[in-house]
Amino acid sequence: xNRRKFLTAGVALALLGGTARAAGDxxxxxxxxVLATWLRLALxxxxxxPTYTPPVASRTLAYIGxxxxxxxxxxxxxxxxxxxxLNGLTALPDRAAGQGYDAAVILNAVMDLVIHDLxxxxxxxxxxxxxxxxxxxxxxxxDEVGADVVAASRSYGATLAAAILAWSRKDGGAVVxxxxxxxxxxLNPAPGHWVPTSKIVLQQAPLLPDWGKNRxxxxxxxxxxxxxAPTEYSEDPSSAFYAEAMEVYTTSQSLTxxxxxxxxxxxxxxxxxxxxPGHWVAIMAQVSREKGLDLTAQVEALAxxxxxxxxxxxxCWQAKFQYDLIRPISYIKKVIDPKWExxxxxxxxxxxxxxxxxxxxxxxxxxxxxxxxxxxxxxESPTPDGAPTRSxxxxxxxxxxxxxxxxxxxxxFMPAITNGQDQGRCIAxxxxxLQTRA
Amino acid sequence: MRLLALTLLVSPALAAPALxxxxxxxxxxxxxxxxxxxxxxGDWEFMTGGGVAAxxxxxxGKPELLLAGGTQKATLYRNDSPTxxxxxxxALTAGVELDRVTGAYPLDIDSDGIxxxxxxxxxxxxxxxxAGQCQFRRANEAWGFDGRDLWSTAFAAxxxxxxxxxxxxxxxxxxxxxxxxxxxxxxxxxxxxxxxxGFAAPFDLKPSFCxxxxxxxxxxxxxxPSLRVSNDREYYKGGSxxxxxxxPDAPPALYTAAQGWKPLKIWxxxxxxxxxxSDGFPDYFLTSMADSxxxxxxxxxxxxxxxxxxxxxxxxxxRPYTGGDFRPSTGWHAEFQDVNNxxxxxxxxxxxxxxxxPDFALKDPNNLLLGLADGTFEEAGDRAGVxxxxxxxxxxxxxxxxxxxxxxxxxxxxxxxxxxRNEGASKGHWLQLALHQDGANRDGIGAWxxxxxxxxxxxxxxxxxxxxxxxQLGWWHFGLGANPAAEVRVIWPDGSASDxxxxxxxxxxxxxxxxxxxxx
Numbered sequence: 001x002n003r004r005k006f007l008t009a010g011v012a013l014a015l016l017g018g019t020a021r022a023a024g025d026x027x028x029x030x031x032x033x034v035l036a037t038w039l040r041l042a043l044x045x046x047x048x049x050p051t052y053t054p055p056v057a058s059r060t061l062a063y064i065g066x067x068x069x070x071x072x073x074x075x076x077x078x079x080x081x082x083x084x085x086l087n088g089l090t091a092l093p094d095r096a097a098g099q100g101y102d103a104a105v106i107l108n109a110v111m112d113l114v115i116h117d118l119x120x121x122x123x124x125x126x127x128x129x130x131x132x133x134x135x136x137x138x139x140x141x142x143d144e145v146g147a148d149v150v151a152a153s154r155s156y157g158a159t160l161a162a163a164i165l166a167w168s169r170k171d172g173g174a175v176v177x178x179x180x181x182x183x184x185x186x187l188n189p190a191p192g193h194w195v196p197t198s199k200i201v202l203q204q205a206p207l208l209p210d211w212g213k214n215r216x217x218x219x220x221x222x223x224x225x226x227x228x229a230p231t232e233y234s235e236d237p238s239s240a241f242y243a244e245a246m247e248v249y250t251t252s253q254s255l256t257x258x259x260x261x262x263x264x265x266x267x268x269x270x271x272x273x274x275x276x277p278g279h280w281v282a283i284m285a286q287v288s289r290e291k292g293l294d295l296t297a298q299v300e301a302l303a304x305x306x307x308x309x310x311x312x313x314x315x316c317w318q319a320k321f322q323y324d325l326i327r328p329i330s331y332i333k334k335v336i337d338p339k340w341e342x343x344x345x346x347x348x349x350x351x352x353x354x355x356x357x358x359x360x361x362x363x364x365x366x367x368x369x370x371x372x373x374x375x376x377x378x379x380e381s382p383t384p385d386g387a388p389t390r391s392x393x394x395x396x397x398x399x400x401x402x403x404x405x406x407x408x409x410x411x412x413f414m415p416a417i418t419n420g421q422d423q424g425r426c427i428a429x430x431x432x433x434l435q436t437r438a
Numbered sequence: 439m440r441l442l443a444l445t446l447l448v449s450p451a452l453a454a455p456a457l458x459x460x461x462x463x464x465x466x467x468x469x470x471x472x473x474x475x476x477x478x479x480g481d482w483e484f485m486t487g488g489g490v491a492a493x494x495x496x497x498x499g500k501p502e503l504l505l506a507g508g509t510q511k512a513t514l515y516r517n518d519s520p521t522x523x524x525x526x527x528x529a530l531t532a533g534v535e536l537d538r539v540t541g542a543y544p545l546d547i548d549s550d551g552i553x554x555x556x557x558x559x560x561x562x563x564x565x566x567x568x569a570g571q572c573q574f575r576r577a578n579e580a581w582g583f584d585g586r587d588l589w590s591t592a593f594a595a596x597x598x599x600x601x602x603x604x605x606x607x608x609x610x611x612x613x614x615x616x617x618x619x620x621x622x623x624x625x626x627x628x629x630x631x632x633x634x635x636g637f638a639a640p641f642d643l644k645p646s647f648c649x650x651x652x653x654x655x656x657x658x659x660x661x662x663p664s665l666r667v668s669n670d671r672e673y674y675k676g677g678s679x680x681x682x683x684x685x686p687d688a689p690p691a692l693y694t695a696a697q698g699w700k701p702l703k704i705w706x707x708x709x710x711x712x713x714x715x716s717d718g719f720p721d722y723f724l725t726s727m728a729d730s731x732x733x734x735x736x737x738x739x740x741x742x743x744x745x746x747x748x749x750x751x752x753x754x755x756x757r758p759y760t761g762g763d764f765r766p767s768t769g770w771h772a773e774f775q776d777v778n779n780x781x782x783x784x785x786x787x788x789x790x791x792x793x794x795x796p797d798f799a800l801k802d803p804n805n806l807l808l809g810l811a812d813g814t815f816e817e818a819g820d821r822a823g824v825x826x827x828x829x830x831x832x833x834x835x836x837x838x839x840x841x842x843x844x845x846x847x848x849x850x851x852x853x854x855x856x857x858x859r860n861e862g863a864s865k866g867h868w869l870q871l872a873l874h875q876d877g878a879n880r881d882g883i884g885a886w887x888x889x890x891x892x893x894x895x896x897x898x899x900x901x902x903x904x905x906x907x908x909x910q911l912g913w914w915h916f917g918l919g920a921n922p923a924a925e926v927r928v929i930w931p932d933g934s935a936s937d938x939x940x941x942x943x944x945x946x947x948x949x950x951x952x953x954x955x956x957x958x
Contacts, residue, residue: 044621048672050727050797123672124793125612125620128482132617179728179797183764199749200729201756202766272671272703386676 027145031104032295034141035068038111039285039302041133045115046278049122051176053270054355055211055313058277058306059173060118062217064111065306067164069299069436071110074160075101076296080438082303086217089167093159100149101156103295108141109157110164117165172214180208181348192233192241193324194350203348212318217307218430222318225426227419230325230352235335242335244413248328249336252343252410259408263343265379265387266356266405270347273383276356276402277309280363282381283398287371300436304366308431312362315427316355316420325352328410342410353420354412357403361424362431364399369432371395399424460808460816461778461865465823465846465858472525472857474515478831478849480508483560483614485792486591486650486670486707487540488831488849489771489908492838493553495572499946499958500840501912502572503527504534504542504555505849506832512539512557516572519839525859533574534566541832541907543593547581547604548635549878556606558590558907563608582636588625589614594903595883596654596663597931599686602878603632607665607903608640609649612673622675624648627667629690643667643690647677651709653904654684655720656884658739661933663884665690668706668724678703679724681742698741704731708906710772712783713897714751715813720899723753725769725787725906727798730755753815755787755805760820765799768792771833771906776917777822777844779866781896782809788848788906790829801827804848828853832908837915842868842944844915849908867918867943872958873900873928875951881911884931887949889916890938891924918943926955 042064046057066082066089073079074095083092095101112134119126142150168174177183185205187195196204212222219225234241255263268276284305288298328351332340347355367375378391379398392398403421406412478488488508492501500517507513514534515527534542534555541558548554552568554577562585566574578585592609608630613623624647628640647669654663665682678701681693693699708725715721715734722744724731732753733744748754757766771788778784787805791798803825807815819825828850838845843860850856869889873882882900889896896916902909918924925938928949939955941947946958 041618044619048621050795121796123795124482124485125672127793129618129620136618176797178765199746201749201754202728382675 027102027104028295030141030143031107032298034104034108034111034137035295035298036285037133037137038108038115039064039281041129042115042119043274043278043282044129045119045122045126046274047271048126049119050271051121051179052275053180053207054268054275054277054359055208055317056173056176056180057275058310058313058359059171059214061277061281062306062310063118063164063168064114065299065302065304066217067110067114067161068107069303070160070164071107071157072103072296072299074106074156075103078438079296079300080435082434082436085434086307087215088170092163093156095156096152099152100146102141102145102149102153104141105145105150105153106157106160108137109154110161112137113158113161114164118168170215173211176208178202181205182209185209188324191235192326194326195330196348197327197329197346198348200348206321206349207347208317208349209321212314212321214314216311216314218434219311219315219427222314223322225315225423227319227353227423230323230415231413233326244415245328245331245336248407248410248413249332249340251407252340255343255408260343261387262390262401263405263409264385265383265390266402267344267409268356269345274381276359277313277363279381280309280360281305283363283377283379284367286380287367287375287377290377291371301370303436304370304431304434305363307434308362308366308428309359311427311430312359312424313355315423316353316358319353319423320350323352324350327351328413344409344411346411351412352416353423354403354406354416355420356406357412357417357420358424358427360399360402361421362428364395365425365428366431367395460810461780462808462818462821463778463843464861464863466861467823467856468525468859469854469856473527473529474503474505474847474855474857476505476507476513476849476855477510477853478506478508478851479510483589484508484540484851486611486831487558487560487907488851489541489558489906490832490834490847490849490855491542491544491555491908492834492836492847492910492912493544494912495553495568501836501838501910503834503847505855506539506541506907507537508540509537511535511537512542514572517838522839522841522862525838525845525857530572532572533576536564540589540591541593543595543902543909544911545595545604545883545902546880549602549880551880553911556593556595558593558608559585560589560614562587563590580636582633582638583630584637584640586628586640591907592627592649592652592667592903593909594652594654594665594901596684596902597879597883598631598684599662601632603635603637604879604883605632605684606630606637607643607652607654609652609667610646611648611650611670621673624674624677627652629684641690643682645677647674647680648672650707651904651906653709653711653901654884655711655899655901657681657720657735657742659719660739662686664693666709666722668704668709670705670707671703672705679706693742698737698743700743702731707770708772709904710774710785711899711901711904712774714783718897723772723774723785725772727768728756728766730769730772730787751814753785753807755807758799758802759805759817760801760803760825763799763801765797767802768795768798770831771908773833773835773905775835775844775915776809776868777806777835777860778808779843779864779868779917779919781866781891781894781917781919781921782811784808785815786833786835786846788830788833790831790851803827804830804833824858826856828856832906834908834910836910837870837913842870842915866920867922869916869918869924869926869941869943870913870946871916871926872913872946872948874948875930879931882928882931882951886929887914888927888929889918889924890926891918891921913946
């Protein structure tokens with residue numbers, strides 16, 4: 001296909017904006033609507049698919065981003081494919097020379113197949129929704145396109161999606177059993193190590209203990225971005241560790257309404273929200289709308305964001321299970337106040353570093369690289385409990401707040417937050433270094 | 439508040455049965471011969487629902503069964519079982535043969551002494567007036583009932599103070615038109631209050647969060663039931679479990695954090711209630727996917743705060759107990775009953791995958807959790823013979839053959855219903871009690887029955903609603919353990935208490951307001 005310049009800055013896109021299509025839409029707008037609609041569905045499926053904890057969501061969003069990017073890059077000479085740049089992605093099919101293609105049909109075919117596969121375990125309502133959109137968008141994407149072009153485009157899209165999915169199945173994260181909780185797990189009995197924090201049966205073992213061994217996307221290995229060991233464990237009131245716990249405890253005792261709102265706004269609980277990586281994708285989509293990005297810029301951002309956040313969760317999980325640190329609720333109840341309850345539910349895995357801090361820093365680093373240091377925005381992402389929108393002077397301001405929300409929520413000590421952010425910055429550099437333009 | 443004469447607040451340990459060891463009842467699967475052949479069929483719109491109503495409409499004292507059919511027609515089965523014998527049913531043409539029925543509850547709406555029905559549907563709900571001899575006629579128009587065209591999935595009923603007509607609550611689920619993005623599209627639950635001898639226009643209970651079970655229950659014994667609503671978190675946004683204050687002549691109001699209510703977000707699918715910890719207040723078992731909840735009152739009757747004791751009580755019913763499939767369970771109907779007549783409430787949970795969700799158990803046996811003397815539960819579904827792997831939805835634990843032993847009927851999705859007969863090997867004694875009063879609310883919905891054996895008092899709140907998409911009305915069963923007799927009394931919905939009256943075990947008694955118990 002000839003390279004098309006999709007949507008100039010004056011044409012507003014509807015990323016995450018719905019399925020309605022106005023009469024007279026351009027082919028470019030059709031492609032943008034296709035992407036927006038599938039991405040909206042993907043975020044809903046993150047919220048509603050049983051295994052979709054934040055690490056799993058980050059992985060899927062990365063593959064969706066890479067798939068969308070490659071669908072466009074395959075016919076756009078201004079874009080440079082990520083094959084050979086991402087770990088394990090050595091080969092992707094090319095379009096046939098001389099054959100006419102339509103980007104909207106290709107993009108739709110790729111998104112349909114990739115989302116269908118990555119969310120194959122979603123419930124009957126999700127399956128029903130995927131099937132509904134498959135039928136609706138296939139027709140919408142192919143409208144006014146010649147039958148031979150539609151057929152060739154769908155065929156190529158299917159080939160490309162199959163290659164992306166084949167690549168995904170070898171990363172170590174493709175199979176998530178028992179909701180991500182191992183059927184058997186031996187806790188480290190030494191003081192200072194993680195212990196279950198709820199009476200939920202599944203959560204008597206930690207979530208995804210081997211996730212840190214997964215193949216990263218852009219960074220070389222899960223332990224590429226190391227971080228300092230956490231503060232030495234101690235129950236001595238004069239110790240540094242006790243002081244860190246007291247910081248969590250005293251903060252929880254004097255939370256302002258604003259701090260409570262911040263904690264809840266960034267709570268991003270699995271099964272109740274888009275999760276942290278989905279939250280940041282929603283932010284990216286909002287920025288795309290605000291800036292009127294063309295489609296190539298959108299898929300470029302989506303791929304970089306996905307890669308950075310997925311790598312952030314791999315790096316974070318590698319460290320979590322390397323250090324296996326106790327959560328504040330366990331320590332404080334044992335050492336300081338047996339009746340203490342944090343504002344947020346404590347996630348079922350080790351404490352150090354903070355996942356939200358690591359991945360929010362990675363996301364902010366990518367968005368800052370793409371859109372600048374001082375991009376102010378009002379985050380309109382849906383929150384489970386309808387918390388009011390929050391405004392930020394920059395992506396880093398948002399990431400800082402997301403990180404601190406874990407202290408306000410009573411689920412992290414400060415070193416997990418600050419060192420987690422450092423780890424996120426380090427990991428994001430690999431996603432930022434990807435060459436996406438020819 | 440009206441905390442009525444809670445004579446002895448005994449600990450679970452003190453509530454131990456007189457029998458030495460917990461006895462596992464023996465159930466015979468009589469599905470093949472019982473004549474109940476309904477299947478709850480249908481695709482997406484019928485992934486929930488599949489209830490069964492148990493009530494006597496033939497006048498012989500044995501309950502008939504009405505099974506929802508989804509895309510197939512609902513069917514009423516007449517109970518032809520001989521007393522103490524094999525279960526026998528025959529399908530009737532009763533006027534209830536509607537399709538798209540998701541659930542059914544019996545209720546004498548017009549208080550004429552003939553049982554009426556509420557049929558929940560994926561489509562217009564229908565109230566049906568009993569015409570006697572198990573015949574029913576649509577009464578939406580006659581009773582001013584607006585059945586709306588929604589996906590109904592929950593029901594509860596009460597008689598508000600001073601009213602001669604019941605108040606109904608009907609819970610609804612997803613907007614069926616939102617096929618691509620159904621999440622967050624929960625349609626309104628509704629309260630149908632009386633208007634003369636009929637219903638006023640439905641009052642939307644907003645916000646609504648895709649309810650799958652509702653129950654009017656007097657959680658703090660105030661004399662005014664509240665409406666508990668168990669909601670499916672899969673579909674709501676910003677939702678949680680709910681409890682509405684339903685004060686007479688006042689708009690419904692949700693319990694708030696200031697009143698002690700704590701948000702709980704589960705895949706709420708069914709509510710069962712009984713006084714598990716013998717504190718005099720009802721406790722609530724909530725079915726869900728993976729871990730179930732067992733909530734007891736945490737801070738006394740002045741605070742609507744509940745704590746979960748499912749884990750400690752071994753009532754979590756989290757995954758199949760039969761081995762081979764360690765994936766989490768999916769629980770639907772739940773019901774407390776004493777299936778082994780030992781005087782301790784047991785818990786039955788109907789289980790089954792939503793459809794073919796690979797992250798949840800596909801071979802998910804129904805639970806039969808026997809209550810133990812120490813307040814915990816012990817799984818006995820496989821030993822008792824009721825560990826079916828069909829995709830269960832609704833159920834009823836009810837004495838089908840009049841022998842004082844509780845039988846079980848389970849409605850399954852896309853396969854036939856199952857019926858088990860309790861062989862009656864229990865050594866425990868039992869009582870079957872039916873309430874009657876003149877005027878409105880003839881069956882005493884909202885009353886409490888108390889059964890006293892020495893220092894021990896069993897209490898049951900008489901409710902209409904809860905479970906999953908179906909309920910029963912008629913005899914209320916109590917196990918007595920080794921005691922051959924007990925004293926009984928009723929706290930009637932108006933707050934008046936009958937005198938204690940001694941009755942012999944192993945009998946059926948009519949408890950009519952103002953009269954001594956009468957053996958039937």
